[in-house]
Amino acid sequence: MRKLIRVAGAALALSALMLTACGTADEPTPSGAGGTTKVKLQLQWFVQGQFAGYIAAADQGFYREQGLDVEILEGGVDIVPQTVLAQGQADFAIAWVPKALASREQGAEITNIGQIFQRSGTYQVSFASSNITSPADLRGKKVGNWGFGNEFELFAAMTKAGLDPGKDVTLVQQQFDMQGLLRKDIDAAQAMSYNEYAQLLEAKDPATGQLYKPEAFTVLDWNKEGTAMLQDAVWANTSKLSDQSYQDTAVKFLAASIKGWAYCRDNPEACRDLVVKRGSKLGASHQLWQVNETNKLVWPSPAGAGVIDEAAWKATVDLSMTTKNADGQTVLTKAPEGLAYTNDYVRKALDTLKSQNVDVNGTGFTPKTVTLNEGGV
Amino acid sequence: MNRRLRLALGGVGAVLVGVALWEGYKAVGDPDGTVLFGARVLPRTDDAAMPHVWTVLSRFGDPELAGGDPIWLVVLQACLFTLRSVAIGFVAGALVGLLLAVLMQRLRVVERGLLPYVILSQTVPLIALAPVIAGWGGRLAIGPYPWQPWMSVTVIALYLAFFPVAVGMLRGLQSPAPIAEELMRSYAAGWWRTLVKLRLPASTPYLFPALRLAAAAAVVGAVVGEISTGTRGGVGRLVIEYSREATTDPAKVFTAMVGAAALGLAVAAIVGLGEFLVGRRRVRA
Numbered sequence: 001m002r003k004l005i006r007v008a009g010a011a012l013a014l015s016a017l018m019l020t021a022c023g024t025a026d027e028p029t030p031s032g033a034g035g036t037t038k039v040k041l042q043l044q045w046f047v048q049g050q051f052a053g054y055i056a057a058a059d060q061g062f063y064r065e066q067g068l069d070v071e072i073l074e075g076g077v078d079i080v081p082q083t084v085l086a087q088g089q090a091d092f093a094i095a096w097v098p099k100a101l102a103s104r105e106q107g108a109e110i111t112n113i114g115q116i117f118q119r120s121g122t123y124q125v126s127f128a129s130s131n132i133t134s135p136a137d138l139r140g141k142k143v144g145n146w147g148f149g150n151e152f153e154l155f156a157a158m159t160k161a162g163l164d165p166g167k168d169v170t171l172v173q174q175q176f177d178m179q180g181l182l183r184k185d186i187d188a189a190q191a192m193s194y195n196e197y198a199q200l201l202e203a204k205d206p207a208t209g210q211l212y213k214p215e216a217f218t219v220l221d222w223n224k225e226g227t228a229m230l231q232d233a234v235w236a237n238t239s240k241l242s243d244q245s246y247q248d249t250a251v252k253f254l255a256a257s258i259k260g261w262a263y264c265r266d267n268p269e270a271c272r273d274l275v276v277k278r279g280s281k282l283g284a285s286h287q288l289w290q291v292n293e294t295n296k297l298v299w300p301s302p303a304g305a306g307v308i309d310e311a312a313w314k315a316t317v318d319l320s321m322t323t324k325n326a327d328g329q330t331v332l333t334k335a336p337e338g339l340a341y342t343n344d345y346v347r348k349a350l351d352t353l354k355s356q357n358v359d360v361n362g363t364g365f366t367p368k369t370v371t372l373n374e375g376g377v
Numbered sequence: 378m379n380r381r382l383r384l385a386l387g388g389v390g391a392v393l394v395g396v397a398l399w400e401g402y403k404a405v406g407d408p409d410g411t412v413l414f415g416a417r418v419l420p421r422t423d424d425a426a427m428p429h430v431w432t433v434l435s436r437f438g439d440p441e442l443a444g445g446d447p448i449w450l451v452v453l454q455a456c457l458f459t460l461r462s463v464a465i466g467f468v469a470g471a472l473v474g475l476l477l478a479v480l481m482q483r484l485r486v487v488e489r490g491l492l493p494y495v496i497l498s499q500t501v502p503l504i505a506l507a508p509v510i511a512g513w514g515g516r517l518a519i520g521p522y523p524w525q526p527w528m529s530v531t532v533i534a535l536y537l538a539f540f541p542v543a544v545g546m547l548r549g550l551q552s553p554a555p556i557a558e559e560l561m562r563s564y565a566a567g568w569w570r571t572l573v574k575l576r577l578p579a580s581t582p583y584l585f586p587a588l589r590l591a592a593a594a595a596v597v598g599a600v601v602g603e604i605s606t607g608t609r610g611g612v613g614r615l616v617i618e619y620s621r622e623a624t625t626d627p628a629k630v631f632t633a634m635v636g637a638a639a640l641g642l643a644v645a646a647i648v649g650l651g652e653f654l655v656g657r658r659r660v661r662a
Contacts, residue, residue, distance in 0.1 A: 046607060046618065076607020077617065078508045087512055177623040179425055199624040276442075279609065281618040283442055375625040377443045 036069040037249055042081040042090035046074050047278045049290025050194060050232070051094065052271040053116065053298070057260030059274045066252035072278075082108050085235055091246075092253060097230035097313075098320045098331050099149040104340065105332055109238040112341035114254045114306035114349075115313075116261065117297040120228035122153050123197055124220040125181065126188040132218055135161040135225060144174040144186035152331055154190060156227035156323040157220070166326045178203070188220070194293035198286055202376045211374055229316040231297070234306070238339055247345065254349035258305045262358050265299050265365055268292055286376025292368050299362035306346040313341060396430050403427050428628040433635065436628040448629070452615065452636035459599050459611040459637075462527050463644055466534025467595040471588060473535065474542025481543075482550040482576070483568065492547075499540050503598070507533055507605035526608040533602035537594035545587025549580025585652040592648045596641040612637045 043051050054072060057063050063070040073090060075081060081093035082100045086108035095103075097112065104110055124143075126132040132141065135157040143158075143165075145151035158165045165171065172186050178199045181189035191197040197219070205212045222228040234254060240246040264271035272288045280287060298305060320331035350360050403422045410426075411419035420426055428436075437449040445451075477495065481488035507529075514529040553575050561571045603613025612633060619630040 046609075074607050074609060076511075076605060078504050078605040079511065079607055080508065083508070084512065089512060089516060175623075176617070176621045179624055179627075182624065183421075183425070199622075203625045281442065281615075282622070375622065 036064070036067050037245075037252075039063070039068050039070045039092065039249060039253060040073055040090040041070055041253075042073045042075065042079070042084045042093040044075045044079075044081050044094055044096075044232075046076075047072070047275060047280050048195070048282060049272065049275050049280075049287050050192075050294055052264045052275055052291045052294060053261030054094075054257055055260070055274050055278055056263045056271050057256045059277070060260065060263060062256040062259045062263070063253070066256045068249065068252055068256060070253070070256075082110050082235055085110055085237055088237065091237070091240075091249070093235045094232050095235055096149070097233055097316050098152050100233070100235055101317070101320060101336055101340065102149060102331050104336060105334070110235045111238045111241060111339045112233045112308060113236045113241075113250055113344075114234035114257070114346045115230055115308040115341075116234060116257070116306055117230070117232040117294075118301055118305075118309070118312070119297045120153060120222050120231055121193045121293065121297050122150075122222055122228075122231075123191045123193055124154055124157075124188045124222075125191045125197060125200065125217050126220075127181075127184070128216055128218050130187050130218070132188050132220070135220060135227075136163065138188055139163055139168050141169055141187035142172050142185070143169045144172045144180055144189040146174050146190055149331070151190065151325070152320065152323055153222040153227050153229050155325055156229070156319045157222060157225050159323050160225075160227055165324070166328065171326055193221075193296075194290040198289045198293075198372055198376065201372045202286065202374055204374060211372070227319060228312075229319055230308075230312055233308075236345075241339070241342075250345045251348045251352070254306055254346050255352045258346075258349060258360060259353060259356075259358055261295075261298050261305060262353075262360065262362070264291055265295050265362055268295065268368060283373070283376035285371065285373045288368075289370040289372055289376075292370050295365070296367050299365040301361055302363070304346070304350045304360045305362070306349065308341050308343055308346070399427065399430060403429070425623075425627045428631060432628045433631045436626075436632050448632050452612065452632055455610065455612040455615045455633075456636050456640045456643075458527070459530075459596075459603065459613065459640060460644070462530040462534055462599040462602070462611065463592075463595045463640070466531045466599060467538050467592055467644070469531075470535040470538025470595060471542045471591055474539040474544075474587075474591065475546055477539070477543040478546035478550055479572065481547050488547070495540060495543055498536070503533065503537075503601050504605055506536070507602050510536075510602075511606040526606060527610070529606055530599050530602040530608050530611065530613075533605075534595040534598035537598035538591040541587045541590035541594060542584075545583045545590070546580055549583030549587075550576045552576075552583065553579045581655065585648070585655075588648050588651075589645060592644045593641060596637075596644055600637050600640075612640060 041054060043054075047055065058070050058072060073084075080103065081090070081095045082103040084090045085093035086103070093110070100110060100112070130141070132138060138158060138161075143154070145154055155165045158169065163169060172180065174180055174186065174190055178189060178191065178196050180186040181200070182203060189196070191200070200217060201212055201214065203212055204210065205216065234257065236250050237246075241250070268288060268291045271291045272284065275287055275291070276284065282290070301307070303309060317332065317335060321333070321335065322330065324330055353360050406419060406422035408421060408423045410417045410421040424432070437452070438447055440446065441448050441451045477491065481491055510532050511526070511529040514524040514526070514532070517524045557575055558571065561575050566574065599611070600613040600616070602608070603611040604617050607617070608614060615633040616630065616637065619633045623630050
């Protein structure tokens with residue numbers, strides 16, 4: 001027995017030694033080359049038009065202007081940005097508000113410091129022939145959803161229409177593609193305006209041999225149904241926000257990011273090219289569509305890009321506390337405590353940008369009309 | 378020569394049978410699949426669900442994106458990227474497994490204490506493990522080199538690969554007959570000599586099947602790890618990227634899957650070659 005303890009002790013000491021030898025990169029590394037601050041940004045997904053503003057800020061040198069050296073970390077199937085942020089492996093993260101608030105309730109110390117997307121980009125799409133023109137029409141239908149917290153708006157709309165999502169509809173787990181809807185395995189499928197909806201319009205209608213036209217589908221837009229929730233926001237680490245240098249970094253990061261989004265508003269084609277150059281595997285017309293649709297979610301921004309609208313925030317929190325999912329659970333059990341969001345940093349960032357004559361409201365923004373090609377090429 | 382020819386013919390034949398099964402089912406199966414009691418028991422056979430073999434093959438020759446590299450080149454490069462994670466994970470996993478097996482064989486108490494954990498380690502679902510490993514990796518640096526995402530994938534491959542080697546080799550090291558061990562004892566051979574002269578040679582029949590399993594596990598671990606953590610560059614990432622385009626380009630995702638399967642075959646072939654070489658040397662010796 002004593003021998004065993006000795007062996008175990010030696011093994012422990014050895015592993016401790018190896019770990020210290022590896023060294024941790026946990027401590028902030030304030031200065032990189034040329035006195036720049038190194039910043040890691042965790043995205044929710046692979047590089048695509050949805051993140052065009054951050055990519056533009058990185059590749060057009062807006063971050064560098066602010067003295068930041070930003071590394072963009074891509075997401076993956078099982079990467080949860082708010083967890084990566086709370087664990088300290090990223091300085092900022094992009095995440096949807098309800099999902100991030102759920103993580104927050106479970107102990108992740110994060111704060112929303114910039115609401116980049118002012119609107120929701122989630123649709124529920126069905127064939128026009130199915131006559132699903134309001135959430136109440138979903139009764140008895142096969143309703144596709146992605147799960148993992150991407151379905152809250154849909155559930156909120158069904159609850160609002162008096163449907164019990166667990167009983168009155170057949171819930172179907174959706175894949176990454178839209179074949180389920182096109183083959184009518186699903187009557188109404190979840191789709192992001194900037195991605196899956198475009199995939200539908202890039203597909204050929206076997207009946208006509210032509211691409212599907214928008215008229216072929218009915219879209220339930222949660223912004224219009226009143227159950228939209230806030231989506232892509234910039235989240236910061238709450239405990240680090242007490243640190244002055246991190247506060248300064250947050251302001252600089254937001255200023256450069258919003259400048260990037262303003263650049264993409266004015267130069268969607270250039271932003272598409274930047275996204276493609278970053279190695280996105282999606283085709284060019286699809287990518288331009290995505291940048292254009294994302295622009296619609298950001299602009300116009302009457303209070304200034306990135307400012308968290310109190311009413312929209314409250315609506316998101318209320319829906320998160322009242323909407324039940326298929327198991328009868330709500331997203332949040334109580335109102336968020338502590339510093340869940342703050343406009344302090346984004347307001348400072350907007351002041352910086354206004355002094356540089358950057359248009360941070362986009363009042364005159366008019367979206368482009370993008371023609372999608374087959375397969376998005 | 379004759380045997381090798383037969384082997385090659387067998388390989389080609391197996392591929393042809395696979396193609397014939399695919400196309401045969403596609404030809405006779407219901408395009409909408411076969412549904413029994415509300416559950417689809419046989420898959421759909423339309424072109425979106427099961428593209429023709431020649432559609433997939435010709436997709437290999439087309440560019441990935443308009444004006445880009447052809448798909449075969451992209452998939453090949455991705456497979457080579459993944460191969461690095463597989464190779465390092467496999468070798469490290471085999472060494473860890475070997476070490477554990479020797480330790481467990483040497484100390485009975487370690488075997489009793491460790492073996493349940495070794496088995497338990499494989500019941501942890503990969504999708505739960507992968508983000509945790511990626512998370513730890515983000516905090517580490519090996520000397521001056523920061524942790525790279527592919528290293529997390531390598532660790533996942535290692536995690537799956539060590540298990541069959543540990544269990545198989547333990548069995549192999551325990552395989553010599555008591556009479557052989559007693560003979561070694563009568564020569565006054567110590568533990569080390571017994572290990573090198575008796576136990577290790579006796580365990581080769583157990584080693585190679587274990588290594589084959591480990592190689593397959595390393596490939597699965599690397600591909601799933603890449604999917605899970607979204608590691609850029611590998612074939613697992615391509616599977617996810619291409620599956621998003623399955624609405625309009627269903628053949629594309631199959632090119633990535635063929636690539637992943639070819640990677641598995643290539644790694645298995647390397648292990649087989651190793652077995653062949655070791656076997657030949659032993660016959661000569």
